[in-house]
Amino acid sequence: MSYTASALSFMFENLGKPVVFTGSQIPFCEVYNDARRNLLVSLIFAGMCEIPEVTIFFDQHLLRGNRTKKFDSLGLNAFDSPNFPPLATLQNDIKIRHDLTRHQPQSRFRIHTNLKSNIAVLHLVPGFDDGFISHISHAKLDGLVLHLYGTGNAPSKKDSLLRSLQDVADKGTAVVAVSQCMRGSVDL
DSSP states (O other): OOOHHHHHHHHHTTSSOOOOEEOOSTTTTTSSSSHHHHHHHHHHHHHHOOOSSEEEEETTEEEEEGGEOOOOOOSOEEEEETTTTOOOEEHHHEEEEEETTTOOSSSSOOOOOOOOOEEEEEOOOOOOOOTHHHHHHTTSSSSSEEEBTTTTBTTTTTTHHHHHHHHHHTTTEEEEEEEESSSSOOOO
């Protein structure tokens, strides 16, 4: 759900209507489940609230679609949004953070369908053999995402790693560095 919501948030340029994804941890057919409430509240957000963006509603939170990750495979509060607060929270009523929601677009709605799918995601770990990057530099990649330690640490003292990354970038591949941490940012 997080991947789909994120992709649609970039595909739908100038979206003027709410798109709300939801689901449940406990199937709808069970006597006790979270499906009914998640579905009903999602319908309220989609039909009655002017939040013109792709979102995910789960448990008590409406989250921006392209900021959402699934954190728990069992708990009812399965999704969260690292580094960005919920757009709305369900309490005894609905608390919408209008200061965080997108404004109504001024331009015409467009759908982008030319997506790049030839992307490699590399999760660096201590002792990583940077020769692997020189191997994938021969592949025709549209993007390379590097999951680095902490605030963006990588074995930067290795000249071969830096040369390999430069080779990848010189071939027109977008290289992006992100942190393996759920909160915080990358500072290279």
